[in-house]
Structures are given as C-alpha cells and as structure tokens.
Amino acid sequence: NAGVTQTPKFRILKIGQSMTLQCTQDMNHNYMYWYRQDPGMGLKLIYYSVGAGITDKGEVPNGYNVSRSTTEDFPLRLELAAPSQTSVYFCASRLIRGYTFGSGTRLTVV
C-alpha cells in the first residue's frame, strides 16, 4: 500500500514552459486535492475532485488545470509557468475521516 505518490519530487522550469505534476493513490479514495505551500505560509487549495470526472476550483486555481479520468490519478497541469508558481505542491486524498498527503513536489520557475 503506497498511499499517495507524487512525481517528480523536484523540478526546475523556465518561464513559459509547461509541465504536469503527477499524483496517484492506491486507496480507492474518492476525494483528492491539490495544495500549494509558499514559504512561511500554510497550504492553499488549488483544485479538488470528489470523484472520477468531477473537478472544481479551489482558492488559487489561476494558471493551473486538472483532470480526473480515473479514481487513482489526479494530475495537475501548469501552463506557461511563471515565477509566482514557485512553490511546494502537495497532493492529498481522503475517504471519510482521514487525509493522506503525498511527499510534495518542490517546483522552481526561473
């Protein structure tokens, strides 16, 4: 049981490049979330999904897109990377009570 797996762990992007952050969970959780954590700040919700085929915006969705074609996968797409997207990104999943977080992706946009 691997829990929530995020790849890559680290990435450096140039301004204007695009990339996809991968998130996979093997617990059959319906709810999945993407958060970003800026230095000295708590986590802020980017997008969430309540099940396959259903996604919705969180607090800071601009510059990101998501899809949820399967229960297991919830990738986060960055289009036209900007320095303001430099952050640590966390994926999480939830069944009923408990949340499981991935180990995070540190993204730097230069």
Next chain:
Amino acid sequence: AQTVTQSQPEMSVQEAETVTLSCTYDTSESDYYLFWYKQPPSRQMILVIRQEAYKQQNATENRFSVNFQKAAKSFSLKISDSQLGDAAMYFCAYRSGGGSQGNLIFGKGTKLSVKP
C-alpha cells in the same frame, strides 16, 4: 469564509518541558473538524491530532493534547515532555462538516524549536 489564525510564527521549548501552540478560527458553522499537522524538514504532512466540534471532550494522543474552546473559537495544542523529534512546523487546519467537499483550510504555521 472560514479562516484559521496562528499568531505565533515561532516557538521554542526546552527538551522535556511543555509548550502550547495557539490557534484561533472563524466560522459560522456548527459542524466542523479541527486538526493539527506536523511538518518536519522532510516536508511530509503528519496528522498529530483531530477534534470533532460536536465533541466536548478534548482530544489527546499520547504527549499531545488540545484545549478546544468552541465558544471562543480557540484550538490550542499542548505538547508535554517535549522531545528533539518534535521540532517541526505545526499547522492548525479546519474542515467543514456535513456535505462539503472536505478541503482543509490551514493557518500559516508555527515553527517549533526544541532545545537540548
């Protein structure tokens, strides 16, 4: 909208002593959950303790306990017999109950240092 405030950016405690981290929140809801998460330098988010708003009894987990004051909207974390491994960022978080999408709303965190 709900908000979570942690007023102590940094705290320090001597090993084996007790420390209390503060958290206040703002909500008009009656059904919700509160959490404390620990984030060590490894970045992993680790659940420390959870409290259901409908429960009057304060949650405890070994050396960790909370003081939940619902009327005051306060949710402090007490760490007893502090250990070097307790050094980390601690985040207070709120989640709406009922049929919400269940996302967590986080405070900005408190960095806890433990002195040997």
